Amino acid sequence: MKDDAFIWAQLSDPATQERAFALLVKTYGKRLYAHIRGIVISHDDTNDVLQNTFIKVFRHIDSFKGDSKLYTWLYRIATNESLTFLEQKSRKSGVSIEQLQVSEFETSGLDNEMDGEAIAATLQKALLQLPAKQQLVFRMKYFDELTYEEIAEITGTTVGALKASYHHAVRKIEDFIRAL
Amino acid sequence: MKDFKLDTQPKIKPAFEASDTYLDQLQKQVVSSIQQEKNKKAAFRISTRGIWRYAAAAVVVIAASIPIVNNSLVTTEPTSSEIEHELLRNVDFGSVAFALDNELSLVTTESESTDPVENELLENTNVEFLITEP
Known part of the structure; x- marks a missing residue:
């Protein structure tokens, strides 16, 4: 597994950026998927939020100063994206976030499988x-x-x-x- | 599960785990999204470059026209002779004369009818008699 400094160096260079994103997904994709899915529950929603997370990383790559660790920054973006997504969904459906999570869990069939x-x-x-x-x-x-x-x-x-x-x-x- | 304690249990894995197949697909999707974002950025840069050129030209034109607009908007105070000339330009002297005549006749009529002492003085030519009259 490549370390953060290597990934960061590749991300900062436009010539290697796309390769760096592939590496970023390979390194943190699994952990971020589990983190986001634990919050939004549905796989399809998780896929959308996870992709948005990586696009946000790309859009705000210049604002990352390197004061925090790369994965801490990724977690922050992923967490904010997940919570924003849940809040919007909860507002639309008129139920609380917690109720929404329980119903997603029940309807996804994961309860049994x-x-x-x-x-x-x-x-x-x-x-x-x-x-x-x-x-x-x-x-x-x-x-x-x-x-x-x-x-x-x-x-x-x-x-x-x-x-x-x-x-x-x-x-x-x-x-x-x-x-x- | 009556005596369940998290710290005495072996570590429990998260319920949701991504498969390797999914991660491969995700990698492709993310790279494709990044390419789209890059294209969008490039297109935006090209379109805004044109806008900036027009905006800069507009600023130059506006800046150059400020003195011209300023000059056309400057108002000068009219002199007293100009005001007098302007006032007299549209005066109908006939109407003025008529109005003045009317005013004078009004004054005369009023003095005749309202002041008997003055009337007496005007009619009586023997002023001395009036003065010495006890």
């Missing part, structure tokens, strides 16, 4: 009981193994608030699974 282990499906169900922001913190901490400082940079929240949010999320998930 989940890839991987059954526990992953159960955890996903438990996650959908949480408020959208708490889900986000849990995903980034538990699945993506980001540090609190990195999550704070992505979400614009304090480390203290994130720790509290993650602690609440874990407690609620454990309670939900214990009650099954």
